[in-house]
Amino acid sequence: MSVRMALLAILCDSPQHGYELRGEFEARTGSVWPLNVGQVYSTLQRLERDGLVTAAAPTSDGHVIHDVTNAGRAAATAWFTDPIDRTSPPRDELAMKLSLAAATDLVDVRDVIARQRVSSMRALRDVTRLKPSDDESFADAEAMGWSLALESMVFQTEAEIRWLDHVESRLLTQASRRRESPARRAAKPVPERVVNLVEENR
Amino acid sequence: MSTQAITERSPSVIATPPPLELLDVSKVYGEAQLAVQALRGVTLTVHEGEFVAVMGPSGSGKSTLLQLAGGVESPSAGCVSICGRALVGQSSAARAQARLGAVGYVFQALNLVSSLTAKENVALPLELAGEKTKRAYRLATEALIEVGLESSVDKFPEEMSGGQQQRVAIARGLIGDRKLILADEPTGALDSVSGEAVLRLLRAKVDAGAAAILVTHDARHAAWADRTVFLRDGLIIDDTGGPGDPRDLLGPL
Numbered sequence: 001m002s003v004r005m006a007l008l009a010i011l012c013d014s015p016q017h018g019y020e021l022r023g024e025f026e027a028r029t030g031s032v033w034p035l036n037v038g039q040v041y042s043t044l045q046r047l048e049r050d051g052l053v054t055a056a057a058p059t060s061d062g063h064v065i066h067d068v069t070n071a072g073r074a075a076a077t078a079w080f081t082d083p084i085d086r087t088s089p090p091r092d093e094l095a096m097k098l099s100l101a102a103a104t105d106l107v108d109v110r111d112v113i114a115r116q117r118v119s120s121m122r123a124l125r126d127v128t129r130l131k132p133s134d135d136e137s138f139a140d141a142e143a144m145g146w147s148l149a150l151e152s153m154v155f156q157t158e159a160e161i162r163w164l165d166h167v168e169s170r171l172l173t174q175a176s177r178r179r180e181s182p183a184r185r186a187a188k189p190v191p192e193r194v195v196n197l198v199e200e201n202r
Numbered sequence: 203m204s205t206q207a208i209t210e211r212s213p214s215v216i217a218t219p220p221p222l223e224l225l226d227v228s229k230v231y232g233e234a235q236l237a238v239q240a241l242r243g244v245t246l247t248v249h250e251g252e253f254v255a256v257m258g259p260s261g262s263g264k265s266t267l268l269q270l271a272g273g274v275e276s277p278s279a280g281c282v283s284i285c286g287r288a289l290v291g292q293s294s295a296a297r298a299q300a301r302l303g304a305v306g307y308v309f310q311a312l313n314l315v316s317s318l319t320a321k322e323n324v325a326l327p328l329e330l331a332g333e334k335t336k337r338a339y340r341l342a343t344e345a346l347i348e349v350g351l352e353s354s355v356d357k358f359p360e361e362m363s364g365g366q367q368q369r370v371a372i373a374r375g376l377i378g379d380r381k382l383i384l385a386d387e388p389t390g391a392l393d394s395v396s397g398e399a400v401l402r403l404l405r406a407k408v409d410a411g412a413a414a415i416l417v418t419h420d421a422r423h424a425a426w427a428d429r430t431v432f433l434r435d436g437l438i439i440d441d442t443g444g445p446g447d448p449r450d451l452l453g454p455l
Contacts, residue, residue, distance in 0.1 A: 114440050121257075121421065121430050121442045128425035129445075133402065134395070154422060161421040165259070 003035060004043050005079040008052055008068065012076050015056075015067035018044055030146025032153060047072065094160065098167055109171060117164045124157040219286025221304075221382040221413035222248040222271055227280035228436075229266050240266040242436040243280065248382070248415060252444065253408040255416045255424035258433035264417045265386060267433065271415060272305055272384045285381055308375035308388040314359045314367055320346055321355045324374045333378075345373040348403060350396070365392050372400055376407055383407060383414040389423060401426040 003025075010016075010024050022040045044066055047053040052072035056065045068076070094116065101109040130150055137147035229241040241263045248254050258264045269275040270282050273289045282289045285304055306327075314323050324342035329335060346355050349369040359367050372388055385404060389397030405426050408414050416427055424430045432440040 117432065118440050118442050121424065124421055124425040125427070125430070125442065125445070128422070134399075154425070158421045158425075169259070 002079070003033075003039065004047065005076065007040065007043055008047060008072055009076040009079065011053060011066060011068045012073055015065050017059075017063040017065050019063070021066070027142050028145040030149040032146075032149040102167075102171065110168065113164050113168050113171075117161060120157055120160050120164065124154065124161065127153050127157065218250065219283065220247050220249050221285055222246075222415065223281075223283040223286075224267070224271065225281040225283075227267075227270060227277045227282060229263075229270060229275070230278045240436055241270070241277075244433075244436070244438055246431065246438065248413045250381075250413055251408060251411050252429065253405065253414045253416070253427040255418060255427035255430040256433055257418060257421065257424050257430055259419065262433040263436040264433050266436075268384050268386050268415060268417050271382075272307060304381040306375040306377070306380040306383045308372050308383070308385040314370060314374075316359050319356050319358055320351060320362070320370045320373075323359070323370055324377055327374060328378050331378075341377055342373070345377040346370070348376075349373045350399065365396060368392055369396070369400070372403070376403060380407065380412050383412055385414065385416045387418055387420075388416070397423070 006025060006029075007021055010021060010028070016024065018040045019037060021044075022035050022037050025035055025040075044053060044055070048055055048066070051069060052075055053066045053068055056067070058064050098109065098112065101107055101112045127150055131154070132143060132147050137143050224244055224246045226243045226245055227241055228239070228243050231238045231240055244263075244267060246254070246267075256264045256267060266275070270277050271284075273282065273284065276289070315326065318326065321339055321342045324345050325333075325335070325338035328338040328341060333341075343355055346352065346369075349372055351366060351369055351373070354362055354366055354370075359370070362370070368388075368390065369392070375383060375385065375388070383404065388404070389400050392400065401423055404414055404416065408428075414427075416423065418424050428444040430442045431438050
C-alpha cells in the first residue's frame with residue numbers, strides 16, 4: 001500500500017507536522033493500517049527530497065510543519081485519478097502457499113485449506129463486529145473512512161473464503177477424475193473390430 | 203480450563219435446557235438404491251444468546267439441518283430437542299405445537315398468506331399460539347416498523363415488492379418472544395444495505411437472549427454469527443467456535 005501517496009494526499013488538505021499526519025492518516029482509515037511515526041518521518045524526508053513537500057523551520061516546540069508543493073498537489077491528484085498499478089501484483093502468501101501445497105506430499109492441501117478457512121472466518125467475524133451502523137458511519141468523514149476501510153477488509157476476507165472453497169472443489173474434482181480414469185479405461189475395452197484393424201495394418 | 207467449560211455446558215449441570223440440540227442426527231431421503239443421505243450424524247447445540255451460522259455448498263445438507271431443527275421433518279436417526287423437548291416420536295401436530303410459539307422461521311420461500319395484510323401475516327403465528335388479536339396486531343406493527351415497513355402495515359403481499367414481502371416474512375419470523383430463530387438465506391431478495399439491516403436485527407434478537415441458526419452460503423452473512431460450522435456431504439467438517447471460546451486460546455488444533 002502506498003503510504004507515501006496517502007500522506008501526500010492528506011497534506012494537500014492542510015499543512016501539518018509528522019505526528020499530526022500520522023494521527024490524521026489513522027483517523028481517516030480507521031487505524032486499519034497502523035503506521036509508526038518513524039515511517040512517517042522517513043517518508044516525509046523522501047517526499048521533500050523529491051520536491052513534493054516543503055519543510056518549514058522548526059517551531060518553538062520543535063515541530064517541523066510540512067506543506068505540499070504544486071508538484072506534490074499534482075502528484076496526489078494523479079494518484080487519486082489513475083487506477084492502481086497492476087504490473088507488479090502484491091505477493092499473496094496464501095495463494096503461494098496453496099499452489100505449493102497442491103504440488104507437495106509434505107502436507108495434505110485439504111487440511112491446509114480447512115485450517116485457513118476457520119481462521120479466515122474468525123477474522124471476518126471479528127471485523128464484522130467492529131462495523132459501525134449506517135447512522136454511525138454517516139456521522140462524519142472520519143467515521144465514513146473507518147467504515148469503508150473495514151468493509152474493504154470484509155470483502156477481501158470474504159473473497160479469500162470463496163477462493164478457498166473454489167480451490168477445495170477443484171482439488172476434489174481432480175481427485176475424483178484420477179480415481180475414475182483407470183476404471184473408465186477398464187470399462188471401455190478396445191472393440192474387437194479396432195483390434196483387428198490394427199492387426200491387419202501391421 | 204477447557205474441562206471446566208465443558209462441565210458448565212453439560213445438560214446435567216445447566217439450569218435451562220439449550221433452545222436447540224441435535225444429537226447424532228441423520229437424514230435419508232428415498233429408499234434403497236435411490237436413497238440420498240442428506241445428513242450423516244450431526245451433533246450441534248445452540249445455547250441461549252448464541253448465533254450459529256451453517257455454511258456449505260448446495261447439497262451439503264444445510265437446509266435439511268434447518269428443517270430438522272424446526273421439526274418440519276423428522277430425522278432418520280438421532281434426536282432433535284427444542285428447549286429440552288425431544289421432537290422424536292411426536293406426531294406432526296405435536297411437533298407443530300411445540301414450535302409454534304418458541305420457534306421463529308425466516309425461510310427462502312416467503313409463504314405469505316395473500317388474503318392477509320402485512321400486519322395480519324406477521325400477527326398470524328402469535329394468534330395461532332393463543333395471543334389476543336389486539337396485542338398480536340400491536341406487536342406485528344412494531345415488528346414491521348423494525349424492518350422499515352411502517353408505510354406498508356396494511357398492504358397486501360401483491361401490493362408490495364419482492365424485497366418488501368421478504369421483510370414481512372422476516373418480521374413474522376422475529377416477532378414475539380422467540381426462543382429459537384431459524385433463518386435460511388433470509389436476505390435473498392434484498393439489496394446489500396437492507397440485507398445487512400436484517401442481519402443486525404437478527405443479531406439484536408440474539409443479544410437480547412434468543413438463539414439463532416442462519417443457513418447461508420455467504421461468508422459476509424455468516425460473519426454476523428458468533429460461530430460458524432461448515433457442512434460438507436452431510437457432515438460438520440469444521441467449526442470456528444465462538445468468540446472467547448477456549449479453542450481460540452489453543453489456536454487451530
